[in-house]
Amino acid sequence: MNIASILGSLGGPVLVAIVLFVLGIVFRAGFSKSLRGSIYAGIGLAALFVIVNNATATLTPAIQAFAERFDTNLVVTDVGWASAGIAFTWPGLAFVIMATLVVNVILLTFKLTKTMWTDIWSIWHGQVVGGFVWYLTDNVILGVIAAVIFLTIGSWVGDFTAKKYQEFNGMPGISVPCAVSFLGVFAGPVNKVFDIIPGFNKLNASPQNIRKTFGIFGELGVMGTVIGIVIGLLAGYDYAGVLNLGIQVGVLMIFLSKTVSVLCEGVIPIANAVNELVSEKFEDREIYVAVDCAALLGHPSVMASAVIIYPLAVILAIFLPGNGIIPIASLALIPYWCGAVAPYFKGNVVRIVTFTLLWMIPVMYIATHMAPLHTDVMAELGLGDPDALSSSFDMGGDVLGFIITKIFSLFS
Amino acid sequence: MNKLILCVCGGGINTSANAKITIQDYIEDMGIYDIEVRHAMIGDIETLNGRKNMVVVWMTQKNEEYNAPGFQGITYLIGTKKKKAALTKEIIEKMDEIYVEL
Numbered sequence: 001m002n003i004a005s006i007l008g009s010l011g012g013p014v015l016v017a018i019v020l021f022v023l024g025i026v027f028r029a030g031f032s033k034s035l036r037g038s039i040y041a042g043i044g045l046a047a048l049f050v051i052v053n054n055a056t057a058t059l060t061p062a063i064q065a066f067a068e069r070f071d072t073n074l075v076v077t078d079v080g081w082a083s084a085g086i087a088f089t090w091p092g093l094a095f096v097i098m099a100t101l102v103v104n105v106i107l108l109t110f111k112l113t114k115t116m117w118t119d120i121w122s123i124w125h126g127q128v129v130g131g132f133v134w135y136l137t138d139n140v141i142l143g144v145i146a147a148v149i150f151l152t153i154g155s156w157v158g159d160f161t162a163k164k165y166q167e168f169n170g171m172p173g174i175s176v177p178c179a180v181s182f183l184g185v186f187a188g189p190v191n192k193v194f195d196i197i198p199g200f201n202k203l204n205a206s207p208q209n210i211r212k213t214f215g216i217f218g219e220l221g222v223m224g225t226v227i228g229i230v231i232g233l234l235a236g237y238d239y240a241g242v243l244n245l246g247i248q249v250g251v252l253m254i255f256l257s258k259t260v261s262v263l264c265e266g267v268i269p270i271a272n273a274v275n276e277l278v279s280e281k282f283e284d285r286e287i288y289v290a291v292d293c294a295a296l297l298g299h300p301s302v303m304a305s306a307v308i309i310y311p312l313a314v315i316l317a318i319f320l321p322g323n324g325i326i327p328i329a330s331l332a333l334i335p336y337w338c339g340a341v342a343p344y345f346k347g348n349v350v351r352i353v354t355f356t357l358l359w360m361i362p363v364m365y366i367a368t369h370m371a372p373l374h375t376d377v378m379a380e381l382g383l384g385d386p387d388a389l390s391s392s393f394d395m396g397g398d399v400l401g402f403i404i405t406k407i408f409s410l411f412s
Numbered sequence: 413m414n415k416l417i418l419c420v421c422g423g424g425i426n427t428s429a430n431a432k433i434t435i436q437d438y439i440e441d442m443g444i445y446d447i448e449v450r451h452a453m454i455g456d457i458e459t460l461n462g463r464k465n466m467v468v469v470w471m472t473q474k475n476e477e478y479n480a481p482g483f484q485g486i487t488y489l490i491g492t493k494k495k496k497a498a499l500t501k502e503i504i505e506k507m508d509e510i511y512v513e514l
Contacts, residue, residue, distance in 0.1 A: 121426055169473045171486045219455060261425045268430050289490035297422025297454055298472025335455075339422060 012089030012382060013049070017042030019094045020270055023120075029273035037269040044263025045088050049383060051259055052082040055252040055329070059228075060388040062245055063326070065235035073324045074317070076371045076389045080252075080329025081260055083374065083392045087127035088263070089381040092140045096127050096147045101274065103148055104155065108282055114162070115155040115175040116282060117290040118275045121267045125179040126151035128395040132370075133408040135377045146408045150401060155290070157181045161340075162288050164188075168343030169298060175288030176296060180333075180340040182400050183359055187344035194351050203350040207304035210349065218307035220332055224253030227314060227328055252329055296339035301347035306335040308353050316357060317364060324368035327360075330393035360393075367397030370405075413465050413514040415447040415507055419485065421471035424453025428471050431488040435469065438500040447507065464514055467507050481506050 010018075017038040024034025060077045067075045087093070097120050107113040117123070126147040134143030158177030161184040166172050195201050216222045228249030232242030279289070297303065310331050317326045337356050345351040371391040379386035395401050417435055421428035428451035436449050452460075454472060462479040469485035476482075483506075487499050 170484065171473070173490050174486060257423070257425055261429060264426045265429055265433070268426070268433055272430070272434075283492075291486065291489050292421070292423070292427045294422035294425070294427045294453075295472055295486065295489075298470065298475065300475075302422075303455055335422060 012085070013042040013046035016045050016088045016093070020267065023094070023097065024270040024273060027270065027273040027277055029270050033269040033273075037266045039266065041088075041263050041266025044259050044261070044266055045085065047259035047262060048082060048085050048256070051252065051255050052079055052085065052383060055079060055082075055248070055256075056384060056388050056390060058245065058248040059231075059252070059328070060385075062231050062235040062237065065237075066231055069236055070234070072318075073322060073368075074326055076325040076368060076391045078325050078328045078330050078367075078392055079378075079384070079390045080256055080332055080392050081394065082256065082329065082378075082383065082390075083128055083395050084124050084260065084263075085383040086131040086377055086381060087124035089383065090127065090131035090134055090143070090377075092130050092134060092144045092147065093127060095140070095144045096123065096130055096151075099144055099148050100126070100151050101278070103152060105278065105281070107152070107155070108285070108287060113152075113155045113159055114286065114288050115158040115177055115290050116278060116287045117151070117155050117158070117175075117177050118271070118278045119290050119292065120271045120274055121264055122178055122290065122292055123147075123151055125395055125398070125401070126154065129398075129401045129404055131377055131381075132373055132401070132405045135373065135380060136405070136409045137412040139411075142408055142411060146404050150404050151177070153400065154179065154181070157185060158288065158290060160185060164343045165296060168347075169296060171295065173289060174291045174295065176293050176340070177290050178293035178336070178340075179394060179398055179400070180293050180336045183337055183340045183355075184344060186359075187341040187355060190355055191344050191351065194345075194354075200350075203348075205304075205349040207300035207347075207349060210304040210308060211300070214307045218303065218310075220253045221250050223310050223331065224328065225250040227331075230314075231326070249328060253332065256329055257332060293336045293339060296342070297335050299339075299342050299347055301349050301352060302335060302338045302342050305338040305342070305349050305352040305356065308349070309334050309338070309356055312353070312357060313360060316360060320361065320364060322368075323364045324371060324389075325364055325391055325397075327364075327393060330367075330397075333394045362399060363393050363397035366399065366402045367391040367393055370396045370402065373405075413463070415511060416463065416466040417447055417449045417469060417503060417507070418457065418460060418466055418480075419449065419451040419469045419471060420454055420457055421451070422454055424451060424456065427489065428452060431469055431471055431485050434488045434496065435500060435503075438497060439504065442500070442504070444504065447504075465507070465511055467503055467510070469503065481510060
């Protein structure tokens, strides 16, 4: 028995717990905080496996039935942030954390970035890119390099969008290097285009009225159940099947984020220890501290835009020629997209909705295209069924992640 | 009705949970054990609107229309230990100010 086979037999959740425990000790989070954190992270990840397996078992047959009945290409199951499972179970997890920290500290020291990105939770987006590249090239090091490149570009995108986000949200000193900020880079120029379209440039809508009109249908649990019912009807299920599918999709929407929440709760004390250690080195510099994109969702225009987009996204997916994925779990990502672009559209709901729906088009095509790779990687890591096509907007459909993965695939 | 500090962010997963854990540590260091600290996402807090004995810590921009005293909480993510302690003290003082026996 060698190390590799021992580690391989442990499985994702246990490995994550061990890696995080060691990181916690190394970065001086303390024994009990590291132990508790690592256990909760393992539990969260194991629970993620449970929810994803349940979702694909109930949802995939329905989606296949619907696709067959109507002879469409919509065969990909959207598992949303279950893709984060790849981030925490691929072999390069610890290496990407260490490498990103080292690169970030070097860039900060030489003033090549202003963003101190030590939030080891948020780097999961880059970890998934690493996972894709590792699988394609069978090379962990290439995966690590790809992940670090993705994340470094992220910190520059964070720099670029920082002032806008700080002003709009009234929060000085922050930067948001999350994958969604990439939308912010394009939102600025697009807003200038919107300005010169006659008629359209005068349109807006009141966030408060929108929230009131949508009521409970703006909540993901209700929205998910409605979508599940619609899919059940389209799949030709009987009334019991339709209603039960609705509830199962509701389970996915609510409990996926609950498992991620527990996983996060485990990572937080270790992430904070890393944060404190690094920020002490840069105390007297003008740096932006990287925060999660959830900080950008406060303006009323953000959630108002999101609730309008939920049903429109599903309709768009169904009618977009050649698209293979109906967004279900990935609908939870939409508020983050809106939050990333709202400052550039000055809270204009009409513009936020329009831009986000337009952005969704390439994302859906990319997510469809990446579905086989996504499915294979998930299956390889014990996260899913190799015969059930799965993908997600984040990170299956991520534009920057796709570009980097494609470039690195030339090395396979 | 017990004292509640509600930490709010966009997702209710990471940022608000982080603030909750930090605040819990600080108030325990201050010897305070009668305040519940919770985290939530911005879409789910309507049911608590107007709850007595509650202070909200916004990890997003403050919602001035929400019926509870609120603080901008990003300091818990980006501030020094001194700033975090000072903000916690302000929050506790506000809680004491608004507290009513129910």
